[in-house]
Amino acid sequence: MEYFLQQLINGLTLGSIYGLIAIGYTMVYGIIGMINFAHGDIFMIGAFISLIMFLVLIGLGLTFIPLALLIVMIVAMLFTAAWGWTVERIAYRPLRESFRLAPLITAIGMSIFLQNFVQIAQGARVKPLQPVVTGGYTIMEGNGFSVQLSNIQIIIMVLTVVLMAAFSWLIANTSLGRAQRACEQDRVMAGLLGVNVDRTISLTFVIGAALAAVAGLMFLLYYGVIDFYIGFVAGIKAFTAAVLGGIGSLPGAMLGGLIIGLIETFWSAYFTIEYKDVAAFSMLAIVLIFLPSGLLGKPEVEKV
Amino acid sequence: MAATDQAQAPAAAAQPARSNRVVAALKESAVAALVAVALSLFLLGIRTVDAPGGLQLQYRWHLVLIAAAVVFAGRFLLRLLWWREENAGAPPAVAALGKAMTAFAERFGRFAAPLLVAFAIFLPLMPFADRYIMDLAILVLTYVLLAWGLNIVVGLAGLLDLGYVAFYAVGAYSYALLATHFGLSFWIVLPLAGILAAFWGIILGFPVLRLRGDYLAIVTLAFGEIIRVVLLNWYEVTKGPDGITGIPRPSFFGLAEFKRFGENTFHEMFGIPYSPMHRIIFLYFIILALALLTNYVSMRLRRLPVGRAWEAMREDEIACRALGINITNTKLTAFAIGAFFGGLGGSFFATRQGFISPESFTFIESAIILAIVVLGGMGSQLGVAVAAIVMIGGFELFRQAEEYRMLIFGLLMVAIMVWRPRGLVSTRMPTVFLGRKRKGISADYVQEGEG
Numbered sequence: 001m002e003y004f005l006q007q008l009i010n011g012l013t014l015g016s017i018y019g020l021i022a023i024g025y026t027m028v029y030g031i032i033g034m035i036n037f038a039h040g041d042i043f044m045i046g047a048f049i050s051l052i053m054f055l056v057l058i059g060l061g062l063t064f065i066p067l068a069l070l071i072v073m074i075v076a077m078l079f080t081a082a083w084g085w086t087v088e089r090i091a092y093r094p095l096r097e098s099f100r101l102a103p104l105i106t107a108i109g110m111s112i113f114l115q116n117f118v119q120i121a122q123g124a125r126v127k128p129l130q131p132v133v134t135g136g137y138t139i140m141e142g143n144g145f146s147v148q149l150s151n152i153q154i155i156i157m158v159l160t161v162v163l164m165a166a167f168s169w170l171i172a173n174t175s176l177g178r179a180q181r182a183c184e185q186d187r188v189m190a191g192l193l194g195v196n197v198d199r200t201i202s203l204t205f206v207i208g209a210a211l212a213a214v215a216g217l218m219f220l221l222y223y224g225v226i227d228f229y230i231g232f233v234a235g236i237k238a239f240t241a242a243v244l245g246g247i248g249s250l251p252g253a254m255l256g257g258l259i260i261g262l263i264e265t266f267w268s269a270y271f272t273i274e275y276k277d278v279a280a281f282s283m284l285a286i287v288l289i290f291l292p293s294g295l296l297g298k299p300e301v302e303k304v
Numbered sequence: 305m306a307a308t309d310q311a312q313a314p315a316a317a318a319q320p321a322r323s324n325r326v327v328a329a330l331k332e333s334a335v336a337a338l339v340a341v342a343l344s345l346f347l348l349g350i351r352t353v354d355a356p357g358g359l360q361l362q363y364r365w366h367l368v369l370i371a372a373a374v375v376f377a378g379r380f381l382l383r384l385l386w387w388r389e390e391n392a393g394a395p396p397a398v399a400a401l402g403k404a405m406t407a408f409a410e411r412f413g414r415f416a417a418p419l420l421v422a423f424a425i426f427l428p429l430m431p432f433a434d435r436y437i438m439d440l441a442i443l444v445l446t447y448v449l450l451a452w453g454l455n456i457v458v459g460l461a462g463l464l465d466l467g468y469v470a471f472y473a474v475g476a477y478s479y480a481l482l483a484t485h486f487g488l489s490f491w492i493v494l495p496l497a498g499i500l501a502a503f504w505g506i507i508l509g510f511p512v513l514r515l516r517g518d519y520l521a522i523v524t525l526a527f528g529e530i531i532r533v534v535l536l537n538w539y540e541v542t543k544g545p546d547g548i549t550g551i552p553r554p555s556f557f558g559l560a561e562f563k564r565f566g567e568n569t570f571h572e573m574f575g576i577p578y579s580p581m582h583r584i585i586f587l588y589f590i591i592l593a594l595a596l597l598t599n600y601v602s603m604r605l606r607r608l609p610v611g612r613a614w615e616a617m618r619e620d621e622i623a624c625r626a627l628g629i630n631i632t633n634t635k636l637t638a639f640a641i642g643a644f645f646g647g648l649g650g651s652f653f654a655t656r657q658g659f660i661s662p663e664s665f666t667f668i669e670s671a672i673i674l675a676i677v678v679l680g681g682m683g684s685q686l687g688v689a690v691a692a693i694v695m696i697g698g699f700e701l702f703r704q705a706e707e708y709r710m711l712i713f714g715l716l717m718v719a720i721m722v723w724r725p726r727g728l729v730s731t732r733m734p735t736v737f738l739g740r741k742r743k744g745i746s747a748d749y750v751q752e753g754e755g
Contacts, residue, residue, distance in 0.1 A: 052346045083343060102678070115710075
């Protein structure tokens with residue numbers, strides 16, 4: 001029971017990170033119907049910017065951790081958002097009216113470019129960061145096993161919930177959110193009715209990249225090491241999460257992220273750690289066979 | 305900026321229209337340079353280096369300035385010289401090249417293909433064909449084979465497959481395992497590897513029958529990853545990350561071996577002096593034959609009922625069903641036949657390398673093959689071959705800049721796609737014509753990838 005509870009906590013933490021990345025995928029898919037393959041690498045760039053900003057702050061002698069975290073988060077969100085915006089501007093906007101596979105290929109090209117850019121600029125070795133947030137609580141003890149809830153896990157989960165709430169509010173209540181939903185339903189009609197479609201799509205990428213930056217920061221704090229390759233695996237998992245939850249659906253992305261995180265953690269804990277990816281991907285295939293549009297996705301209506 | 309604006313002022317009086325364009329271009333370039341600064345500030349400007357007791361920072365602000373300057377200059381020139389308005393498309397050179405390629409394919413398409421084949425056949429006789437060129441040619445042809453195989457799935461049947469490398473891996477491991485454990489020869493295993501891969505194609509095909517578009521894409525991607533993870537971890541059979549070594553080389557159709565000494569050697573059989581190039585040239589002809597076989601089969605299949613069903617399915621699945629085409633069979637045959645050629649390619653790869661490990665079968669391989677298919681203009685056999693030569697050959701040109709190779713490769717993919725979204729050869733030859741006139745149609749009329 002204690003072991004199970006511990007794995008549940010670990011799984012929810014991992015799932016939160018996946019969920020935040022998955023939102024970027026699902027939003028972009030909802031609005032322009034393409035797989036933004038470079039999104040995982042945007043997440044990686046967010047992690048790198050966070051790492052560098054941390055080191056800068058430590059170099060400047062800032063030791064008050066909450067303030068440092070806040071500054072790092074804001075800086076990482078801003079600069080990663082700039083990357084998200086640029087990728088959309090260069091690689092996707094010129095292909096807006098093109099056929100469906102074209103932006104997919106540019107996205108893969110961008111992903112290759114970003115990975116190698118960071119590898120060249122920052123070196124291929126793994127980058128460690130000393131633990132920034134330490135400490136935690138023991139929730140339960142028994143059978144010689146104590147269930148730990150570390151501060152960093154609390155921060156990750158709380159931050160995810162806060163961001164999700166803020167984000168849902170943004171989609172439901174602001175004019176930007178309305179414009180996004182309008183573009184999602186019918187881009188041409190939204191444009192005719194005065195919605196600035198290009199701007200809305202750009203902002204979608206900016207928001208997705210900012211959330212990915214937060215996920216990158218969390219990944220950095222939670223695992224303590226990053227390298228230029230983390231974006232690929234995390235990106236695929238997050239995309240799997242988005243599809244599992246029903247692509248285009250925001251709660252679905254979060255739910256999918258949590259499920260993938262939990263499956264992975266439990267599989268590693270109770271079976272073999274080597275095959276955790278196989279478990280996650282098989283789960284995806286099984287869900288899609290029975291629910292072809294994901295858990296919370298709207299079934300596609302085919303019109304002839 | 306202010307100084308430049310003033311310098312432009314007299315010119316502005318003389319030629320207001322032109323100068324406005326210059327000023328607008330300058331403004332735009334300044335914005336682009338600012339964005340470049342924002343992008344490179346952390347990643348280029350500060351480098352993390354390993355040091356005792358953690359990471360140290362190394363400041364390299366000059367790189368940020370260089371990046372900004374390059375972006376400024378590049379944007380300014382593009383805007384001033386080529387783009388009369390926002391996003392007017394490709395620079396004229398690229399557009400002209402593309403147009404020329406399409407026109408060339410239209411007019412000389414029927415001559416270009418036999419010429420290319422003839423060139424390929426006589427390549428080993430050319431004086432410049434040394435070891436390096438032949439190795440490169442073998443590599444290019446391997447990708448041509450794989451791209452033609454994937455073209456059946458993506459280009460003809462319109463099923464977006466991001467895990468094609470899985471079949472390549474199945475073919476490679478089939479040959480490696482059967483040859484090292486049971487001593488079966490290459491010529492027996494080659495068709496067997498193809499059939500095994502086709503089997504896996506059907507296994508993948510079944511669960512994804514109901515999926516469309518991107519759902520299909522992600523499941524095929526996941527399938528590719530699953531195969532790789534299993535190869536990596538099933539140590540008892542696949543030797544995991546260590547890979548399989550000592551995979552036998554193919555014999556000369558079982559009649560002779562490519563060895564310097566021993567019995568039944570190739571050079572003794574023909575009474576010529578021994579040369580290590582014999583094996584390379586033989587391998588080259590094997591892959592050329594396999595690639596041409598793939599091409600021939602897929603061209604013939606296009607005219608068979610099953611091929612017509614694939615293309616019909618790509619255009620409209622519902623209409624297909626309404627017309628009584630069995631979608632299940634159509635999809636499964638596409639997956640199986642595409643996978644079959646992937647298996648052939650894999651088996652050739654194993655025998656050529658003599659060593660395989662899961663490292664060779666990562667997602668990036670699938671991405672490269674798919675990129676070749678799409679960049680070649682999906683469905684165009686000639687375009688795919690040209691794209692493979694451009695991509696793999698171009699990739700090889702940057703061998704000196706080892707570090708920057710993949711970087712340039714990624715940028716190239718983006719650039720070609722943005723400027724030639726329909727691929728290098730963007731016309732299609734329909735398989736049925738009304739009347740006598742044969743005429744290509746623009747690829748814009750062709751649907752794709754809807755699954």
